[in-house]
Amino acid sequence: xxxxLWQVLPGPWWVRLLIVLILLVAVLYGLFFYAFPWISExxxxxxxxxx
Amino acid sequence: MAGVLxxxxxxxxxxxxxxxxxxxxxxxxxxxxxRNAVGQDLSEQxxxxxxxxxxxxxxTATPSESPSAEAASPPVEPVIMPEAADGExxxxxxxxxxxxxxxxxxxxxxxxxxxxxxxGIGHYPGTPMPGDVGNFAVAAHRTxxxxxxxxxxxxxxxxxxxxxxxxxxxxxxxxxLEYVTPSEVxxxxxxxxxxxxxxxxRYITLTSCSPMYSMTERIVAYGVFESFTPRTxxxxxxxxxxxxx
Numbered sequence: 001x002x003x004x005l006w007q008v009l010p011g012p013w014w015v016r017l018l019i020v021l022i023l024l025v026a027v028l029y030g031l032f033f034y035a036f037p038w039i040s041e042x043x044x045x046x047x048x049x050x051x
Numbered sequence: 052m053a054g055v056l057x058x059x060x061x062x063x064x065x066x067x068x069x070x071x072x073x074x075x076x077x078x079x080x081x082x083x084x085x086r087n088a089v090g091q092d093l094s095e096q097x098x099x100x101x102x103x104x105x106x107x108x109x110x111t112a113t114p115s116e117s118p119s120a121e122a123a124s125p126p127v128e129p130v131i132m133p134e135a136a137d138g139e140x141x142x143x144x145x146x147x148x149x150x151x152x153x154x155x156x157x158x159x160x161x162x163x164x165x166x167x168x169x170x171g172i173g174h175y176p177g178t179p180m181p182g183d184v185g186n187f188a189v190a191a192h193r194t195x196x197x198x199x200x201x202x203x204x205x206x207x208x209x210x211x212x213x214x215x216x217x218x219x220x221x222x223x224x225x226x227x228l229e230y231v232t233p234s235e236v237x238x239x240x241x242x243x244x245x246x247x248x249x250x251x252x253r254y255i256t257l258t259s260c261s262p263m264y265s266m267t268e269r270i271v272a273y274g275v276f277e278s279f280t281p282r283t284x285x286x287x288x289x290x291x292x293x294x295x296x
Contacts, residue, residue, distance in 0.1 A: 001058045031066075032081060036073045040196075041168070 074195060075264075082197030086171055090143040090154030097217040101282040129182025129279030130218040135159035135174060138166050142181060144189075144199075145213040147294045148206055155199040157214065161190045168192075171199045175239055178256075181214040181221040182279050185241040185250040193259040193270070200259035203272050204228065211289035212255055212274045219281040222289045223255040223274035230261055231269050238271045252276070 009016040135141040137160035144155050155171040166173035172191040179185035191199035210225040231238060238258065241250035253276030261270035280287040 001055045028069075031069060032073055032077055036070055036078060039070065040074065040078070 079195065079198045079201070086156070086197045086199075087152055087154050090156050090171075091152065093140070093156065094143050094154060094215055097215070097282070100217065127279050127281055129221060129276075130281070131183045132180050132216060132218060134176070134180055137162070137176075138170065140170060141174075142214050142216045144172055145215055145290060146206075146210065147213075147290060147292075148210045149202050155191070155197075157189060168196050171197065178239055179241075179250075179253075181216065181255075182253065182276065184253055186239060186243055186254040186256050187214070188239045188256040188258065190258045193261070194264050200257060200270075201263075203257060203259050203270055206272055207295070210294065211277075211287075212257070213287065213289055214255070217282070219279060219284075220287045220290070221279055222277045222287050224277050225272060225274045227273050229271045229273070231271055233266070233269055235269070238269075243271075243273055 006016060006020075009019050011019075132141060135158060138158055140156045140158040142157040144153075144157055146153050157172040157174055158166045158170045159174050159176065160166045161173035161175055167190065172189050174180075175188040175190065178188040181187050193200045193203060206225045206228070208225060208227070212223040212225055214221040214223070229238070229244075237244050237246060238256055240246060240248070241254075242248040242252070243254060243256055255274040255276070257272040257274075259270050260266050261268040277289070278287065
């Protein structure tokens with residue numbers, strides 16, 4: 001899967017590496033700012049009961 | 052084919068670990084920055100709202116009374132706001148010990164779904180509003196969701212806890228910490244932990260979870276009311292003087 005992605009990418013190895021790093025940053029940004037907060041809301045919150 | 056399956060499983064594992072790392076550290080950093088910025092915006096908005104319509108009236112009204120009375124600063128009777136609705140933001144909490152940019156919103160209610168998770172600090176319904184006689188009690192996360200009360204255990208005696216509303220600044224001074232079981236609701240009484248005592252003084256009570264990343268106990272921080280600073284004055288010295296080491 002990841003090997004196939006590497007084959008699809010154009011250019012010499014360092015261009016491919018650059019593309020992979022940019023993709024990685026984009027994926028992490030999407031996860032940290034959108035996906036994970038959304039999942040966090042979905043996870044049934046344990047109500048902090050005091051009474 | 053087995054190689055692809057293996058890669059998918061590894062990916063799933065990495066994503067799960069990333070989520071855990073986000074929940075414990077990275078998410079708090081992101082939420083913290085975002086929510087403090089929202090609180091600061093709200094504070095600036097109140098400042099501008101006040102400055103805009105009444106910029107002409109107060110300066111002429113106050114000096115006529117007596118210029119020296121301003122310096123002596125007689126205690127101003129605090130404005131008591133009506134209790135906020137569930138999930139309705141009515142104040143911003145400022146604690147210089149936690150940083151000059153610490154500005155978390157306070158909203159009505161203490162449910163996770165409507166106040167503690169999406170907004171920050173929640174006001175226990177039925178307890179007095181800031182500045183009122185009795186116990187202004189609030190709750191917030193100590194970890195996760197930006198962790199407004201993350202550093203609650205680092206408070207020093209006499210540290211300022213300032214509740215800013217559109218009316219002004221309610222300055223409280225931190226007194227002591229207490230650790231209790233979750234069932235000990237007496238911390239919310241008008242005089243904390245004293246059953247049947249008539250409300251006389253003005254307290255603030257901050258509750259959060261303890262130990263960190265656990266819900267087995269509660270950490271409680273108590274403070275006493277010091278002064279109310281209306282919008283007509285400059286922000287209280289408690290906010291500008293900095294914190295002693």
